[in-house]
Structures are given as structure tokens and as C-alpha cells.
Amino acid sequence: MIAINNLTFELGARALYDEANWHIKPGEKIGLIGANGTGKTTLLKMIVGEYTPTSGTISMAKDLTMGYLNQDLLSYSSDKNIVHVAMEAFARQNQLHDEIETLLNKLETDYSEDLLNKLSDKQHEFELLDGYNIEYKAHEILAGLGFSDEEQKRKLNTFSGGWRMRVMLAKILLQAPDILLLDEPTNHLDLPSIQWLEDYLKAFTGAIIIVSHDRWFLDKVINRTVETRKGKLTVYAGNYSFYLEEKAQREEIQRGEFKNQQSKIKQEERLIERFRAKASKAKMAQSRIKMLDKMERVDDVDDDNPTVNFSFRFSKQSGRHVVTLEHVSKKYPNLEILDNTDALIEKGDKIALIGANGKGKSTALRIIANADKEYTGTMTTGHNVTTTFFAQHQLESLHLENQIIQELQAFAPKHTDTELRTILGSFLFTGDDVFKKIKVLSGGEKSRVALAKALTADANFLVLDEPTNHLDMQSVNILIQALQQYEGTLIVVSHDRYFLDNVANKIWFIEDKKINQYPGTYQEFDEWYSKRKLDPKAAPLPAPKKEEKKPEPVKLPQSENKAQQLKKLNQDLTKLEENIASAEKEVKEMEAQLADNTIFNQTEKLKQINNAYQLKKMDLGALQQKWEVLADQIMELES
Template sequence: MISITNLSYYLGSRALYENASLHIKPNQKIGLIGLNGTGKSTLLRIIDGEYQPDGGTISKAGDVTIGFLNQDLLSYQTDDSILSVAMQAFARQLALQKQIDEILHQMETNYTDDLVDKLGRAQEEFEGLDGYSVQSKAEEILEGLGFSTDDLQRPLRTFSGGWRMRVMLAKLLLQRPSLLMLDEPTNHLDLPSIKWVEKYIQTYEGAVMVVSHDREFLDNVIDVTVEVANAKLNYYAGNYSFYLEEKALRNEIQKGAFENQQAKIRQTERFIERFKAQATKAKQAQSRVKQLARMERIDDVIDESARVNFKFQFSTQPGRHILHLDDITKAYGHKRILTRADIRLERGDKVALIGANGRGKSTLLRIISGSEPVNEGRRQLGHNVSFSFYAQHQLESLNVDDTLLDELKHANPNKTEGELRGVLGCFLFSNDEVFKKIKVLSGGEKSRVALAKVLLSQANFLLLDEPTNHLDMQSVNILIQALEQYEGTYVVVSHDRYFVSQIANKIWYIENEQIKEYPGTYDEYEEWMANRSPEELQAAAPAKSEKTNKVSENLIGLDARKEWQQALKKANQQAEEAEAKIGQLETRKKQLETELADPKTYGTNGALQTRQADYQRLTSELGTLQQQWEEAMLEAEELEGKLKG
């Protein structure tokens, strides 16, 4: 279907790909994996035609169509409803529907055989393309991705970036391309939506290539793993778990071959050194020199499994009871989240809070932290409890003028520079990168710094909201190791099932406006949920007490909601303005790059210095604007979450 042969692609002098090859067959489900920066997303863009390779060929069958879900789609906005945007996938059916409507309108005043013939042909093609069911298909997929029926007629512009990405995913799924390419799709999905997409991909008739850090997702949807490493595409004929086993075996074989070759090289070098000066052996020694020069060297195995090498310390040891929420009621207008809910947290509890978006998980974390007021009830922290809270909006607390090293020193002054460098290395910041300013980091890099700060804090209680969203698999494993070593208590919101299965000894979920607890691991919880009978599910619904029934439906009122809506509108406007300015500055930057590459510039007195100064100024302004855009988008995401509950 698609053949990639001897692909080469360079970023400056660094080879992302060098003589790399891959064949994509119809119906294959491929997982593209590798460390951050190895070029996974770049490969998808090369296949899509956005980037041109520096060498090699990409051959596609004539009837191949490609659908590409990438992070750039976050910025797409329109006043059309999300149902209309998703139905753009049915361009031909919509065109035929418009044509049929126009013909019927003409026939009201001009009934001719020619119009009847046109109508018949259009209706026949429309029926052949299953045109009468396209709207129901679009509604089914949108609702499968977590949208309510009421959401379908809302303008796309009113949704945050993550929800807009879901709409674009729905559109791609409806187009059913020959090759569906998905770049980190699970970042924007909750657990029920991830499971829905898994089932959809499993039965998808085309080929799929997906970049993801979600191990469980990869295991459930792919049958081929392609690892990007050492500028090559390494093929493994199985899912991610198979890849781990097969790679360990390959590494063992390669390690043995490397060590054998090194022993042979040392032996040969000793022979050359011993006999090169002897006339009777000089010819043999020279032959061995040529043999070494011709030898194809085997690379040593690179250990990619970073380890956490620091110890967590508490400033104070807490008492047995960490937290008690008593009779908590929380609602946004008519949307009730919790009603007379109770939960207790004991020292040493490792809790994963799971469930669909809109159920109130992030709201509950904010209630626990004390940053979200409740309508009724009491929040009580235990003796000597000190907590640290990680969420996307916490990125604003980073000091943009600090270096990465300084920022971590503030979190834990007792750690040595070597220990802090070790922590930063775990989160993919190495060598001189530790001296970067916070203000030049991308949103994902800032997330990693903020997460490192939380882990380094001397808090004995951690609250982590979607901590794995911007981490690759290596960093997720580091976080798992860190939390396994952490002797305190934590509550984590995450949709990454593998991550949750490794770090939790209790599961919390919100059901019927109550906080429910399962006293076991995630795997045990999944098995228990699968075995619940309809009668048990019905019995799980709490009876409404008289006290509960008297709770006002409008506990907060509309004022707070209006404030959030106004703030969301302002954040979206700020993001749009920043995006427009970024486009203008990028255009000017490209012009300057062209001028700086022109030899005439160097011959004009003062022109070079002026353009270089302009170029540096533009680069700085672009960095500031991109940061403003990211902050506005993060704020919009947070507000959208509040409005949706």
C-alpha cells in the first residue's frame, strides 16, 4: 500500500532518518514508538506529504487516501456546529443532498422529464453512498467520543482544544481513509472514550499508524510495532508487549555479539602490536590491520531504562488520618456533581481516581486541595498533612526567568546539584539543558518541570491531575518508579490504564453523585466491574434521603457560570489574537531568512547587522507570543472543564 525505501531526513546536521525503510500493508495496525525527539511525528508528516525527505522514496498506491490527526488541529476553529464539522467527512453526500433539494425546489414550478431524470440519478447515487444514514453515523461517533446529544449543535469554537481534537478525530473516522494516522490520540480522551476508540480501530477496515505513550492502548489495537531508534525504523511483528520481549532478546543477542567482537578486536590488536616489528611476521600483522579496517563494527546495546536515583524526604510525618470529606455537596447551576458525599483517606493510601470526563474528577481534586469551594459539607486535613498539587494550570506558578536547575532548587534546597541534575535527566533534560530558562520551554517541557518539582517537594500528600499527558513511555516509567518509592499518600487522576495499574492500591470513582471506593488494584477493579450484575448495578444507586431531596437544584446560581463563560470567551480571544500575530511574525521571519541567505545582503553597508538584529527580535517576540498562546489555551481547557463539570 505504502512503501518507504531508504528514507533520509535531517534536522541541520542531525539525521532523524538515514536509509530507513518500512512497508505499510492494507489493514495493518502499526504502533510507532521511540523516545521524544526521535522523529515519530516527523515521519507521519513525511508520509502525509507535509515534509519532503532529503533522500529515499515514498511510493503510494494510486487509490490510497490518508487521514492525519495531529496536534495542529487544536487551533482549528469555526462557528459551525460540531455535528456539521464532523459531517464534512461526507462531502459528496452533502453535495448530492444539496443538489436533490435544489431540483425538488425547481420541480415545484417547472416539472420536466429532464429534472425528473436528474433527480433519479442524484437519488440513486445518494442512496448508493448510504446518504440517508450519514447524520446518524456522525452522531454515533461523536457520542462515542464523549459528547452529549445537547453538545452536537454547539459551535466548535465554544469547545476547548482537547474537545475540538475529538471532533477532528470523529471527522477522520467518518472519512475512513486507507491509512489513518493518529498522533497521541489518547491525550485528549477519557477512559470510556479510549475504550470506544480501541474497539473502533480493532474493526477498522483500513490501515492504522498510531503514535502513543499509552501502553494498554497500543497492546489492544496494534499488531505491528515500529521502533524509531538510531535513525532507523525497526520492525517487530507484534504488539507492544511482544516488542518488549523481542527487543530484550535482540539486545541480549546483540550484546553477546558485541562482546565477542570486542574480544576478537583486542586479540587482533595484541597480535599486531607484538609482531608488527618482526620481519617474519610483519606481513601477517599488516594483513590483520587490513582485516580490522574492513570489519563492520557491532554497536553496543544502549541502556534506555533510566532509573530514579534520589530519595524522597518529608519535612514532617503526618498522622494516621490524611483527609476526611464529610457530607460534601457540590453543583454548578443545575449540574450536580456530589450530594452528601463522604470519603476518608488514610496514611499510605495510593489512590487512582478514574472515570469519564464530566463526572467531576478534577473538581474533586480541587475540593481536596481546598481551591474549590463546596456548597455544603466539610473538608478536614489530618495532623501535619502538607500537600503538593500538580495540574496543567499549575504551570503558571513556574518562574519564567529561572533556569530549570534554579526552579528545582526552590522546590527542595536540601538536594545537591548532582541530585537535581539526576532528576532533570529522568525527565529528559540533560547536560546544558538544565540551564535553559523556563520561558523558552514548550508546554510539554514545562509540564515535566512542574511534575519534577512536585516529586521533589517535601510534601507528604500529593494530588496529581493527568500527570502522564506530556510524557513519553520512558518518562512514564520514571514516574511509576518515583511513586513506588514515595512513602507518602497520593490521589492521582489518570486515563492511562497501565500507569494506574502500577501505582494504585485503591480505586475511587464517582457514581450516583457519591465518591465510591474499591479497595484493590485497577486490574482487580476492572474484573469486579465486569462481573457486576444488573441487579448489583441497580442496588449501587443510593436511595435519595429526604435531606438529599431538599438540596437546592441551583446551589451556586448562574453568576459563577457566567463569569466562567466570560473568562472562557476572553481566553479564546487571547489565543486567537496571539495566533494571528504569530502568523504575521512567522511570515516576516521567513522573509528575513531569505534576505539573510542572499549574498547581496552581505555587500550592503549595515544591511546584515540590521537584519540580524530584526531576526533576533522577531525570534524573541515569537517565543513570548507562543507562550501566551499556550497559557491562553491551558486556561480555556480548565474553564471548559469547569463548565462541563
């Protein structure tokens, strides 16, 4: 179908591709992956003819039709409604429609047989091309991509860039080309639209090449993975999960080959060094030197997926109830978002707020973060709750003249430079990268800086709106690891389902203007919701998981007034915090003992320390529960 042979593409002094080869077969559904800057978009542009290779060839049949979705299409403008824009895909059908209209007008005055024959031929071709159904097809695909009947009547120019990109995608899908080339097709889609696109692409009979950072999407759609790395293209015969397993196996083999070769090289070098000075052995030494020079070297394996270890700090533990929403309603002039809804965020919750665009996800986040106060009902923040709110518009608040390290120093002065550089290193800013000015960074790099800032805040509650936008897979994986280590509470909006499945322990979804809760992971929710769509009665919303029994509140003498009660409770709380700090210190000391290699072989001692460790952990848990109860009582008295 398409043959890429010995492809080289140079960008200045750098070769993005160096004699790369790849054959694309009919019907293959391919994920083109690789780190940012390795030339994925460049390769698509070479395939469609927008860029010319430095050397090598890209061969294909002359009649091959291609549909190419890329971010440049955001500049497309039209004052036609979006149905007509989408129907531009049917060039021949539209031409025939106009010709038929012209012939029908002529027939009002001219009844010649020649005109009737022409009309019959045109109508026959129009019917063969399914011309009478093209408008229905356009409506169907636009609906699948999230456009309501009313929105389909609006002009393209009245939509924002993300929605215009959906129209361009609809137009390309309606063309039904032999091969689809899709560069980040899920960037501007909400979850229902992504799921619709997955089903559409799985049923598509042509070939597909997808560039995407959405692991879940790739796993659902593709049956081949092609990695662009170090100027080469490597093919894996499966989806993204298969690629990860297969690559790990290949790397293990490569790592073994590298170690064996290094051992052999060192052995040869020792022999050469030993015999080089002896005249009788000099010839043999020279022969071995030539052999080493000719040896094809095996590269060591690069670690593309670093593990990170964040040291989160927040000076105060929050109370049990972090945020409480009661009878909250939110309306815009022509749209009602929330209607008399209640919700509760508890300490330790990691919540994913999901749903279609326009259902109120970002609005709910802004209310929870106290960034939107134009609503009815009440939003109550719990005792000792400190909040950090991350949203994409906050990229604009970065100080452009600051260096990256300066931006974090100003925001988190309590952290040392070493700690800040460690955090930035986790977000792939290493060495002198930390001295780059914000103004020279890409959108994805700015997003990583803003996230690093959010994670250095002294906050026990994180509110995150689309934190994975502009992040590649490696950066998303780093963010997942960071949030898994975060011991506070968080709520996040994202359309990256792999990210949500690895971060969230509860799912919130807005339905009928109410916030509903599913007590489980995203994958569990997805399976439940799929069953519910088929038969709502067979899959009722599961009940929340039962809470552990909390200690009884401290009973205060009736004779004491409110001020006296508060003083006594705060004294108890301070004492309890000292006990918790002491218990935490003991737990860490025991963890250090358990990690000590010297006691691994001392079975009895290891058992004793482990038993003491488990008991101390239970004591710490009990102290923390007592703290939550006391904090709740203080909050009630203060309100």
C-alpha cells in the same frame, strides 16, 4: 499499500532518517514508537505529502484515501454545529443532497421527464452511498467520543481546543479512509472515550498508524510495532508488550555479539602490537590491521529505560486519617458535581480517581488539596499532613528566567546540589541540561521540571492532577518508579491506565455524584467494571479489605484536663518518635548487612541476621501503629 524505500530526511545538519525502509500492508494496525525527537510526526507528515524527503521514495496507489489526525487541526474554526462539521466527511453525499434539493425545487414548476430521470439517478446514488444514514452515523460517533445530545447542537467555536480535536477525530473516522494516521489520538480524551475509540479501531477494516505514549491503548489496538531509532525503522510483529519482550531478546543477542567482538578486537590488537616491530611479521600485522578496519562493528546496547532510585524526604509522618470528606456537595450554576458524598483517605493509600470528563475528578482533587473552598460539607486534613498539589496550570508558575537547577534550589533549599542533580537526572536532565533556562524548554520538559519540584517537597501527601500529560513513555516509566518508592500517601487523576495500574492500590470513581471506592488495582477494577456493565447484580462493589487490628488508645485519667492530657500525649509521642527513629536505623543497618556479599556463603550467619531483621521489622511496625493511635488521639483533643 505504502512502500517506503531508502528514505532520508535531514533537518539542518541532523538526519532524522537515514535510508530507512518500511512496507505498510492493508489492514495492519501499527504503533509507531520512539523517543521524543526521533521523527514520528515528521514521518506521518511525509506520508501525507506535507513534507518532502531529502532522498528516497514513498510510493502508494493514486486512489489511496488517508485520514490524518494531528495537533494542527486545533486551529480549525467553524460557526456550524458539530454534527454538521463532522458530516463534512461525507463530501459526495452532501453534494448529492444539495443537488437533489435543487431538482426537487425545480420540479415544483417543471415536470419534464429529463428532470425526473436526473432526480431518480441522484437519489439512487445517494441511497447506494447510505446517504440517508449519514446524520445518524455522525451522532453515533460523536456520542462515543463523549458529546451529549445537547452538546451536539452547539457550534464548534464554542468548544475548547481539546473538545474541538474530538470533533476532528469524529470527522476523520466518518470518512472511513483506506488508512488512518493518528498522532496522539488519546491526548484530549477521557477514559470512557478512549475505551470507545479502542473498540472502534479494533473493528476498523482499513490500515492504521498510531503515534501514542499510551501503552495500554497500543496493546489493545495494534498488531504491529515500528520503532524509529537512530534514523532507521525496525518492525516488530506484535503489540507493544510483544515489542518489549522481543526487543529485550534482540538486545541480549546484540549484547553478546558486542562482547564477543570486543574480545576478538582486543586479541587482534594485542597480536598486532606484538608483531608490528618484527620485520618478519610486519606483513601479517598489516594484514590484521586491514581486517580490523573492514570489520563491521556491532554497537553496544543503549539503555533506553533507566532505573531510578529516589530518596524521598518528609520530616513528619502523617496520622492514620489523611483526609476526611463528610457530606460534601459542589455545584456550578448549571451543573451539580458532588452531592452529599463522604470519603476517607488513609495513610499509605495510593488512590487513582477516574471517570469521564465533567464528572468532578479535578474538582474533587482541588477540594482535597484545599485549593477550592466553595463547597458545602467538611474536608478535614489529618494530624501532621503536609500536602503538595501538582496540576498542569502550575507549569505557568515556573520562573522562566531561572535555570532548571535554580528552580529546584529555590523550592527545596534543604536538598544538596548533588541530590537535586540526581533527581533531575532521573527526569532526563543530565550534564549541562540542568543549566538550561525554563523559558527554552518544551511543554513536556516543563512538565518534568514541575514534577521534579513536587517530588522534592517536604510532603507526606501528594495530590497529582494529570501528571503524565506531555510525558513520553520513558518519562512515565520514571514517574512510576518514583511513586512506587514514595512511602507517603497520594491521590492521582490520569487517563494513562498503564500508569494507574502500576501506581494505585485503590480506585475512586464518581457515580451518581458520589465518590465510590474499589479496593484493588486498576486492572482488577477494569475487569470488575466490565462485568458490572453487563450485569450489575452479578458484580456488586467489593467490600473494603479488612484492616489490621490497631492497638487500643492510651487511657487517660479522668481528672486530667484537656491541656494536661495533650501535654502527656505529646510527650509520649516524642518518646515514641525517638524509638521509631532508633528502630529504623537498626533496620537499615541490618539491610546493609544482608546486602553484604561477604556473608552470602555464611548460611548460618545469614539466617541469624535475616531472623533478627524480620523481628525488628515487626517491632517497627508495632511502634508505627502505636504512633498512629497517639496521633489520632492528639488530633481529636486539638479539634
